[in-house]
Amino acid sequence: MIDATPDQALSLLDHQLQLLQSSPGLAEELPPIMLWGPPGVGKSSIVRDLAKRQGVGFLDIRLSQREPVDLRGLPVPDSDRGAVDWLLASEWPRDMASRGILLFDELTAADRSLQVAAYELILDRRLGDLYRLPPGWLVVAAGNRGEDRAVAQTFSSALANRFCHLNLEADLEGWARWASGQGLHPDVIAFLRFRPECFFDMEGGVEQGWPSPRSWTRVAQSLRHGTHLPDSVQALMVHGLVGQGAGTEFLAFRDWALALPDLEAMLAGCGPIEIPERADQRYAFCSGLAHTLWRGSGEGDRQGDVLGKRLGRFFAISERLSSDFATLTLLDAMQGPDEATTQARTQALMGHEAFESWAQRHGRVFSEHLQAQMTAIPTQTDTMPLDEEALDA
Template identity: 75%
Template sequence: MYATPDNAQTLLTHQLRQLHEHPELAAELPPVMLWGAPGVGKSAIVREVAEGEGVGFIDIRLAQREPVDLRGLPVPDRERGVVDWLLAGEWPRDPKSRGILLFDELTAADRSLQVAAYELILDRRLGDLYRLPPGWLVVAAGNRQTDRAVAQTFSSALANRFCHLNLAPDLDVWVRWARGQGLHPDVIAFLRFRPECFFDMEGAVEQGWPSPRSWARVAQSLTYGSQLPDEVQALTVHGLVGEGAGTEFLAFRQWAQKLPDIPAMLAGQAPIVIPERADQRYAFCAGLAHTLWQGVDDVVTDSAATQKRLGRFFAISRELTADFATLCLLDALQGPDEAATQRRTLALLSHPDFTAWSEQHGEVFYQHFSARMGAVGEDATSPEHQEAQAQEDGLNG
């Protein structure tokens, strides 16, 4: 059974909140072990949970440590005839502090390092000198031996202490994240058009191959390397995701660059023209959502200029079929953080033109959000649930 990134975030957030409300459960909650191939975003999931909850985050890469880094440095006390242990300063000391302690790449560490980590993972302490504050959640992450990565076997004692989650790459979750991060729309559009290229370990993995991490880097290279010659950009893409996926993406991008002028359409300075080709429609939708909020203050969305721009967005997307129009609106709702997502959601769903849009495309839109709500579970406090509920209320209103 596989878990999505949303599943993992929901569980970790739940455990953090349990520790906050019931610190006495610190020794009872099972640490979570995230398993997955390189590049699926294991450590990013944990970091985002910590940032979302506003708590501390410490990333321990065991493969880069020595046992003494965990156990401490022995310091002889000749007067008492004993040895004391000088612990590293990175361990949290404040008993009221909260956070996540991540043992990343745990499976890449040899047995001596795993044994050194046992006490902190299993008992939340290091000898009699240190105890992990109850507000800190212990999490680990690593690769499986089938992932063709460096991976040591676990002892049964350590394995039995964890709650194990096997992560599978999820394109829909990644697209929402990528849209919120403002990643290049060409990458988002291509992966929607060719989801088979999102993650693939079947070829040679000694060099570049497609993964959520490598596609994010492709998007960043397009944004920050736009001045590079085309042949250098092509080399970068191939170097990140491999020859097969890279060639397909570059061919897709050639067609995407022949799109109508989306900024002029949104400004009302050009007629609405919808591409005929399916690949160009994916690129058009990604570009439309990406361009919508550029140069617009989404904090003050009730200005006349913003309202007019949103009206043009609805007019353009009404010319699309329901599935593409839904993609546009879903992307347009996504902001870089929860607050921005809520502002954009309110601005779009309260716009006067949304009523006519929902009469035309609302059924397909609602089906997509019902699926998303099912994917994130029934946690009413999650941003995804609140966003979906707001959109459902807008449709029904």
């Protein structure tokens, strides 16, 4: 089975969804995508986020929580005709002009009888003669593999042969770009770039908290909403989400990150530019700089003096960084919570007068990074891994 990053899977799903929009007649020809991968890697969130971004319907079917009758419908006897009709659930989309994604999540957790009940809808996009899935709806499935220590049933050859199978792997840089755009806590992003081995690890006990993209996202969200909690309670929360080992490393890293210079004062021009010497603090510095840039900056006023001065100061600071760190910081600063914000931030940064001077110093590494993105499946967040030795040089 071929490995794919979440961004690559997202690109393929987006491509199929766009094909159905322009040519609904292709519905019978496009193979449904089956996303395989360990828990917490983001299989279902990819599909849900795509539906939200495209403004289409989304229907999440958990077969492990269903009975076969939930799919096929209830039998209703018709004594006059001496026959039985089927009463289908109202959740199935009826509008033939509608668009959406039908996700059979945790498909591998369902037993064979439920998988068989789903065959007809997955294979033929229909339920008997009573229901046909509108052509604008994309069929997707997701599930865990047998080695993931999660509930997983085997697939029949008939069902497996219908899908296009993708094995999702955890992608730190793709997640970091997304996390930056979502405004997640910069200490988490910085730590995982410094210690990428802690991003995803199923080697230890997985019956309690363990490191995964999902659990680190929850750490970042919990820190943002739990600033009023005592440090000891925050530590319990971190350990409960990602486990003792990774949690202890992160909290030690965060102690160093809290000793960073005042980034807000730097961006406001009220303090000197101070670049940390330690590698771990430089990671925290870069993530924090990109995160702080847009806070209280008057971002909505693109021509405003406040934003222009902050951007100028941002470039003055990042010019002092090595090219790999400067590129990392600029790419993080470009990210927004949605496509429109990302585009606006990118235009503001690259259109600023100080960008030319920045590009003269760091442009080669920045161009190489963008070129690497273009040779892969193009997505908003796809990035190449950073060279640790080059960063420390």
